[in-house]
Amino acid sequence: MTVMFTRQQFDETCREFIHAHQSISSAYEARLSGWSWKEHHTLPGFGYMHRIVTLNWRHPASADTFLEIDDSLDVVDDGTTASHDSPDSLTCHQYVVLSATFRVPAFYFSIHGSSGSPLQLTDIMQTSLLREDVCEGTITTTFAVSHPAMNFPLLSQGEHPTLGTPCWYFHPCETASAVEEILKESKENSRRPLNWMEAWFVVLSTAVDMQ
């Protein structure tokens, strides 16, 4: 891994990124928009990006299993944004934080059902957040999704570095090396941090539906 963000570079790059993707004029733009910058209430150097996204269940049957509702309730999954009153709407908090160890951005998230309780990993796998092929060849336990060839789990639990709340995160090592591959191929030899971050979002979107 060759690139390292300092805290200052990360903060500046995030702000640039948020500003560059404020418009939602295209479907592509919409996927990268909606982020806002947050800071720790007293300590500097703990800032991160945050946005809230609504998710659906990939298959309506999963909603039934999750909510244990009886068959008489009509659950329609027509693929459009679910309203907050819909029984199968899920709230996903997404975060881009700076990994203190690996010095690259890391993607953290938590998903909550309408009752507010966080989803377990097996339920998370059934939501529209993860692309179906992400978990090919992986082993899932209650606490992680791992691939035998990787040094670190692909997806595991960790505390949000600023908020301290339990989240799931993609190991930054794996995404960072994929980004390096992309940038190697890129014609622009520009190594500006913003380019890195945008390439990072591209890599992330191969695993995560960025909506």
Next chain:
Amino acid sequence: MSAYGTTRHHGQPSANSTPASTTLFRRLTWEGTVPLEIRVDSKELPANSDRGLECYYIQAPRVSYLPLLMPEIRRFLMDVVFDEAAGKMLKEEEWWFESEEGTLLKWHWPIGLIYDNHIISASIRPPSQTSTSHYNLQVTPLKLILHLASPPTEKLLLSPSAESCKQAFMGQLKEADFIRWGNTKRMTGLRKQDQDGIWEGIKEHNFDDYWRVASKVVPTTAPARSNSPPPSTNTSMHARPPSTDPQSAPDRDNAYNVRSVPVRLYLPDGPVMQDVVSPTLEDGSPHTLVHYLSTHLPLLFPPVPYSGPELAYAMMHGVLVPPDAEMAWLGACMAGADGWVSLCVGIVR
């Protein structure tokens, strides 16, 4: 690679390439324990359990983890508190611990860290207890309430199983490896047997089993640098006096050659601080604790020259760390079993 005729990476014991003082501090760190008093929440005791015997006392290793205590606690509860029917209902994956003040205990923190963080938080909480100690630290059993169901999943990480604990622990070792060298080759290069072995050392609390593997990964202090006596001759067949060959220590594993020392700073309330900690400063002098603290928390540790009263202190494994301690030395000799120098900051009353 090593002039002692053996290398740390060929499976030979490392005692002959590690200064005695390093081994001493590693052993002291390993053997530290803290007193815990564990009580099941009285509301969760079944009607026919024996309430008079509900407290379990344990002197727990600082380097261990709460989930590793659970089998022992379970045996106690089965023998003394619960009858067979109630005992069958116990589901360890739903257990969670809370302090008397309502702080949720993190199962992924080493027990020593939980304890120190707790006594520091207690020392600054009003009303102040009468204490002869300047720091107001009460070294008493940490009273824990064990809940058997309904873990607060929005605040605590899930799955306090030994397996998830192991994965988290191995992750910490790999991160420490990465911080030191920019890659995780030393950790990932270990045979599966060794990777499992290092965790077994934690589970069984066995110093030799742990260090058999850890010595392949953790940096050592070079004998030529330190003032320690040379390795004792009765443990080594290959030792040579350090003074005959100052370059003899394998430089690539030297604590002062790391890129950065794995250090985390824990304030009483608040996020964990982690930053690059180079072993030496720009002028070539060793990076000391006082320099690290005054750079990162200048309001609590005002930079030299400062002649006012002491505002704060740093503690590690229950010990107040002297300001002139070298960060690289701490990383080699007093790191936690997870590879990290975990400093707890306390405020002087």
